[in-house]
Amino acid sequence: MRWIQMLVLRLRALTRSGAVDRELAEELQAHLDHLVDENVAAGMPPHAARDAARRSFGSVRIVEECREARGVHLFTTLVQDLRYGVRLMRRTPGFAAAATLTIALGIGATTAMFSVVYGVLLKPLPYGEPDRLVNIWSTAPKRGLPRAYVGMANVYDFKARNHVFEDIAALRAVANFNLTGQGEPERLNGSRVSANLFPVLGVTPLIGRTFTEDEDEIGHERVALLGYGLWQRRFAGDPAIVGRTISLNGVPHVVVGVMRRDFAFPTREFVIYTPLTFDPQELVNRMNYSYLAVARLRPGVSIGQAQAEASLLAAQMEREHPKENEGIGAEVAPMLDDTVATVRTPLYILLAAVAAMLLIGCANLANLLLARALVRQRELAVRAALGAARGRLIVQAITELVPMLVAGGALGVVAAAWAIDILVPLLSSDIPRVENIGLHLPVLAFTAATLAAIAIFAGLWPALEAARGGLAAAVADLSRGATGSPRRARLRDILVVTQIAATLWLVVGAALLVRSFAELKQVNPGFSADRVYTLHLAIPRAKYPKDRDVAAFCERILERVRTLPGVVSAGLVNRLPLAGGTQTGPIEFEGIDPKTTNLSNVDFRTITPDYFRTLGIPLLGGRTFTEADHESAPQVAIIDERLAKTVLAGTDPVGRRVRIPVADLPWLTIVGVAGHIRHDRVDEDVRPQIYFNYKQRAQDRMALAVRTHGDPAAIGASLAGAIRSIDPEQPVYDARTLDAVVDRSLAQRWLQAVLLGAFAVIALVLASIGVYGVIAYAVGQRSREFGIRLALGARRSEIVFVVMRRGAMLFGAGAAIGLAAAAASARVFSSLLFHVTAFDLVSFGASTAILLGVALAACAVPARRAAGVDPSVALRAE
Amino acid sequence: MKPIDLVQGTLDLLILKSLTLEPLHGWAIARRIKQLSNEVLLVQQGSLYPALHRLEHQGWVSAKWGVTDENRRAKFYALTRAGRKQLEWESASWERLAAAITLVVRTS
Numbered sequence: 001m002r003w004i005q006m007l008v009l010r011l012r013a014l015t016r017s018g019a020v021d022r023e024l025a026e027e028l029q030a031h032l033d034h035l036v037d038e039n040v041a042a043g044m045p046p047h048a049a050r051d052a053a054r055r056s057f058g059s060v061r062i063v064e065e066c067r068e069a070r071g072v073h074l075f076t077t078l079v080q081d082l083r084y085g086v087r088l089m090r091r092t093p094g095f096a097a098a099a100t101l102t103i104a105l106g107i108g109a110t111t112a113m114f115s116v117v118y119g120v121l122l123k124p125l126p127y128g129e130p131d132r133l134v135n136i137w138s139t140a141p142k143r144g145l146p147r148a149y150v151g152m153a154n155v156y157d158f159k160a161r162n163h164v165f166e167d168i169a170a171l172r173a174v175a176n177f178n179l180t181g182q183g184e185p186e187r188l189n190g191s192r193v194s195a196n197l198f199p200v201l202g203v204t205p206l207i208g209r210t211f212t213e214d215e216d217e218i219g220h221e222r223v224a225l226l227g228y229g230l231w232q233r234r235f236a237g238d239p240a241i242v243g244r245t246i247s248l249n250g251v252p253h254v255v256v257g258v259m260r261r262d263f264a265f266p267t268r269e270f271v272i273y274t275p276l277t278f279d280p281q282e283l284v285n286r287m288n289y290s291y292l293a294v295a296r297l298r299p300g301v302s303i304g305q306a307q308a309e310a311s312l313l314a315a316q317m318e319r320e321h322p323k324e325n326e327g328i329g330a331e332v333a334p335m336l337d338d339t340v341a342t343v344r345t346p347l348y349i350l351l352a353a354v355a356a357m358l359l360i361g362c363a364n365l366a367n368l369l370l371a372r373a374l375v376r377q378r379e380l381a382v383r384a385a386l387g388a389a390r391g392r393l394i395v396q397a398i399t400e401l402v403p404m405l406v407a408g409g410a411l412g413v414v415a416a417a418w419a420i421d422i423l424v425p426l427l428s429s430d431i432p433r434v435e436n437i438g439l440h441l442p443v444l445a446f447t448a449a450t451l452a453a454i455a456i457f458a459g460l461w462p463a464l465e466a467a468r469g470g471l472a473a474a475v476a477d478l479s480r481g482a483t484g485s486p487r488r489a490r491l492r493d494i495l496v497v498t499q500i501a502a503t504l505w506l507v508v509g510a511a512l513l514v515r516s517f518a519e520l521k522q523v524n525p526g527f528s529a530d531r532v533y534t535l536h537l538a539i540p541r542a543k544y545p546k547d548r549d550v551a552a553f554c555e556r557i558l559e560r561v562r563t564l565p566g567v568v569s570a571g572l573v574n575r576l577p578l579a580g581g582t583q584t585g586p587i588e589f590e591g592i593d594p595k596t597t598n599l600s601n602v603d604f605r606t607i608t609p610d611y612f613r614t615l616g617i618p619l620l621g622g623r624t625f626t627e628a629d630h631e632s633a634p635q636v637a638i639i640d641e642r643l644a645k646t647v648l649a650g651t652d653p654v655g656r657r658v659r660i661p662v663a664d665l666p667w668l669t670i671v672g673v674a675g676h677i678r679h680d681r682v683d684e685d686v687r688p689q690i691y692f693n694y695k696q697r698a699q700d701r702m703a704l705a706v707r708t709h710g711d712p713a714a715i716g717a718s719l720a721g722a723i724r725s726i727d728p729e730q731p732v733y734d735a736r737t738l739d740a741v742v743d744r745s746l747a748q749r750w751l752q753a754v755l756l757g758a759f760a761v762i763a764l765v766l767a768s769i770g771v772y773g774v775i776a777y778a779v780g781q782r783s784r785e786f787g788i789r790l791a792l793g794a795r796r797s798e799i800v801f802v803v804m805r806r807g808a809m810l811f812g813a814g815a816a817i818g819l820a821a822a823a824a825s826a827r828v829f830s831s832l833l834f835h836v837t838a839f840d841l842v843s844f845g846a847s848t849a850i851l852l853g854v855a856l857a858a859c860a861v862p863a864r865r866a867a868g869v870d871p872s873v874a875l876r877a878e
Numbered sequence: 879m880k881p882i883d884l885v886q887g888t889l890d891l892l893i894l895k896s897l898t899l900e901p902l903h904g905w906a907i908a909r910r911i912k913q914l915s916n917e918v919l920l921v922q923q924g925s926l927y928p929a930l931h932r933l934e935h936q937g938w939v940s941a942k943w944g945v946t947d948e949n950r951r952a953k954f955y956a957l958t959r960a961g962r963k964q965l966e967w968e969s970a971s972w973e974r975l976a977a978a979i980t981l982v983v984r985t986s
Binding site: 065 | 927931937
C-alpha cells in the first residue's frame, strides 16, 4: 500500500510538475489567508494584517524545499544528464557509433546465446510442477549398461512398494505409425504411453480427453491422441476430429483428443500417442527392458530421498529375483536434467565464450571513454571548481553513456531476435528443446543486467578516474599538455591485459574444438558413406503380419530398386549406422561360458545379402548371407571382427555357433566375419556387432541403403516411387545421403567448433583494436619524448624497440593469465574434446602464436609512427 | 516565555501526533501544535510544508483537498496506517531519548 502511494506521488511529481506546483501555491495561499484572518481577528487593519502575514511567511525557498521533499531533483538532473549525453553523441558521432556498435555486438551475442541457454537448459518444462518430475532408469554396470530403460515387472513392483512417488507412468518412446487414408501416406513418430502419463505430467488435452485406465488393456487400445502440430498440419485444426477414426499401421484408431500446443513429450519429434499395452508374460519372466518410466515425486520429497528408496527397492527385487534382476539397480534423475544433459556443458562454454567477447568489447569501450574523459578534463575541472560534487560528476559520466547503452542495447536485441530466427532452424535436430528458444522475459532481464554491467564496467571506471584528484591536479595536468598520468597508463594496461587474456582463453578453446573436429573427421567409421542414399520405412504388421511377409516385401523392394538406373547395389538394414537408432541385446557362444564373455550388450543387425557391399563394409572371412539362407534353411549369423578377436581370439569363427540366450531361440552357425563399424557415434566405439539374415530374423523397421554410380541425392525421388509402386500405402521417411547422416551425427560438434571459432575471430579483431588503441595512444603521448631522444642521437630502431617492448610486456602478462585460465577450464573442455587432450600443446602454442602475431601487427603501426617522429616538429609542438 | 525552536527531527513526530484525532490542513496543524504545547512550540511555515510533503511522499500521511470551517479550500492531511506505526515508533524512541536526557540533566 505505502509503496504504491509513494510511487504514484513520485510519478505525479515527475510527470505533472506544473499541477503539483500550482497545488502547492494554492495550499500556501490558504495558509496565508488563515494568518491574515488571525491578524484581523487580533484587531489589525486588513492591509497591515496581510503585510504581517507575508513577513511571517518567510522566503520563497519554501517552494524549492517542498520540491526537494518530493524527490524530484534527482529525476530532473537525470533528464539533464541524459540530454547532455544525447548532445555529446551528436557532437562526437564517430565515438558514439563505435561505442554503440560495440555495445550492440556484445548485447546481440550475449542475448542470443543466453536465449538459447534459457530456452534449452533453464526454462521449466511445460508440465504441472515440473520440478517434481523424474525419470527412473535401470542401471546394470556389470552388464556394460550404465543406464537402460526399465522392465514392466520392475515398474509394477516400484509402484506397489514405494513411498516417494505419487505415481509412475511408463511409455515406449519410439513407435512408428504409418498414417494412411487421408492424403499421402505418412510415417509418424509416436509414443505408446500408459494412461496415467498425462496426470503424472500434470497436463490436460486441448480438446477431447486423454486415455482411460481401461485403454491400457489389450483389446481396448485402438484410440489415439494427436499432437497439436499434427492436428493443424494434417487435419487443418478441425475440432471435429475427436471421435473420428484414422488408420495407423493399417489399424483403425479412434481419435479421443488433441494435446496442447506446447506439449512436446518426450521431445518435439513426437506427434501422436496411443495407449501402451504389453504382454502380461513380461510380469512373470521379468524381461523386456524397453520402457521409459516417468514419475512424479510426492510433495516435499527430494531427488536424494527418491534415489535412496529406489536403490533400496532395486536391491529388494534383486534378492527376490536373483536370476532375472541380477546386477540391476535403479537411477532417479530429474526430467529436465535428463532432457538436456548432453548439451549443458557445450552451451555453458559457448555462453562463457560470448561473455569473454563482451568483456573484450567492454575493455575497448572503457578505453574510449577513458580517452574521452581525459579530453574533457578541463570541463570537469572547471565544474568541480564551481562546486559540483564528485558523486554528481560520476553519476553524470554514467548517465551520459545511457543513450549509447539504449541504442546499442536495442540494436543488440534486434540483432539477437534476427539471429534466433535465422540460426535456430539450422540447429541440429539432436539438440533438445530448441522450440523454446526465444526472447522470453528472463532473457530480456538478463540483457538489462548485462547492460547495467557494461555501464559499470566501461563507464564507472573512467568516470571515477576522471573525477579523481582535485582541481589542482587537473589544472596541473592541463598545463603540462595533457600527458596521461602514470596511473591512467596503468589502467589502460590492465584493460589490454584483460583483453589479451580473455582472447587467448577463447582462441585456445576454439583451437581445441577445431582440432577435435579435425580428428573426428579422420576417424574411419568402418563403412564408406560416399555415394550412398538412404531412407527409412516402417513396415506395418497389420498388413504384413508374418515375418515371411515382411521379408517378402523387403525382397520385392530390393528387386525393384536394383532395376533403377544408376544403382550399383542396394541393401536393407534394421538400424542404419550413425542415424540415431540402436537395437541391442545379449548373445552367447556355444561352448564358452557366458560369464567369461559377458556379451550382454551387442548390436543386433538384420540385413539383406547386399548390405555389406552397399555400405562398403569389408567381409574379412567366410561368406555373406545369400537368398538361400531362408527361414527353413540352417540358421546363420555373421559376427564382426571385434567379436571374432575378443571372444574367439584368433581361432576361425566360421562354423562356430552363437545364439541369443533365450530359452527357445536356436543356435546360429557363424558363416562370416565382417569389419567392425562405428554404429552409435563416430567419437565412441560402443559395442561389437552381430548380423542376422532378414529371412531368418525379420524386422519391421528397415532402412534402405543404395549405392549409386553418380550423385546419390538424384536417386531419392525414384526410390520413393519404386516403393510406392509396390505398396502405395507405404510411407518412407528420413531420406538422405549417408554422407548427410554422418554429418548430422557430427553436427553438434561442428556447430560448437564453428561458433567458438567465430567468437575467437571476433575476439581477435576486438583485441587487436584494443592493443592498437592503447599503444597508439601511448606513442602519441610520448611523441615529444621520442623527438628529444631522436634529437639526442637515438636510432629509430631503438624507438621501435621501446614501443614494441611495451606491447610485448602487455602481451606477456595477458598471455600468461589467458593460458592459465585455459588450463584451469581444461576439465570443462575435456568433455567436448576428441583425441585431443585439454592441455594440447599444439592448440596452446598455435593460439599464443596467432595472438602474438595479431598483437605485434597492432603494435607495429604505432611503433613505425613513433620512429617516424620528426624531432623538430615534436619539439616545436608545444 | 519566548517560544523555543524545535529540536531537530522532532517536527515529523509533532505533525504525526497532531493528526491522530482527525485530518487537518497545514495551518490547523501548526495551530494544534501551538495549542497542545501551551504556545511553547511554534512551527514555521518554512519547515511545515516541506515536512508535510516529505511525510506524504514517505506514505505516512495522505493528502486530500477539502473545505475548511471558514469555507476555504484547503489540503487536508490524514494519518495513514503506516503513519500510525511510524508515530508509535517515533513516540517510543522520543520517550526513550527524553528520559535519557532528563536523566543526564538532573544528575548533578
